[in-house]
Amino acid sequence: MIGLKYSLVIEATEDPSFFCFYSPDLPGFSGVGHSIEDCVYKGRWGMEEHTGLMAASGMTAPKPRRRPRIVIQDAATLKRAG
Numbered sequence: 001m002i003g004l005k006y007s008l009v010i011e012a013t014e015d016p017s018f019f020c021f022y023s024p025d026l027p028g029f030s031g032v033g034h035s036i037e038d039c040v041y042k043g044r045w046g047m048e049e050h051t052g053l054m055a056a057s058g059m060t061a062p063k064p065r066r067r068p069r070i071v072i073q074d075a076a077t078l079k080r081a082g
Contacts, residue, residue, distance in 0.1 A: 005051075005064035008043045010036055011075040020075065025062055026050060036072060 006025040010033075013020065021039040022030035029050045033039035051061040 002040060002070070003044055004040075004047065004068045004070070006047055006062070007065060007069045007071070008040065009071045009073065010039045010043075011073055013075050023047065025065055025068070027062075040070065 006023045006029075008021055008023055011020045017034050019033050019036060019039050020030065021033060021043050023043070026047060029047060031039070031042050031046050033042050054061045
């Protein structure tokens with residue numbers, strides 16, 4: 001089980017050892033990793049930390065998703081399409 005509470009989008013970059021990630025469900029949450037697996041790992045623990053910081057700041061975190069998704073996409077393709 002992956003154990004994510006929110007959806008995660010992972011974007012491949014032109015550098016094969018560099019990926020960006022963010023959660024469309026969790027405002028202000030993003031990060032980088034060196035592999036897809038690294039992004040999932042960092043995303044899982046980063047979401048916990050981010051929601052904790054939100055609570056400590058008096059902000060309300062969104063409710064966890066019932067079925068969070070992981071989407072992997074190519075950042076270069078998105079730039080050309082946009």
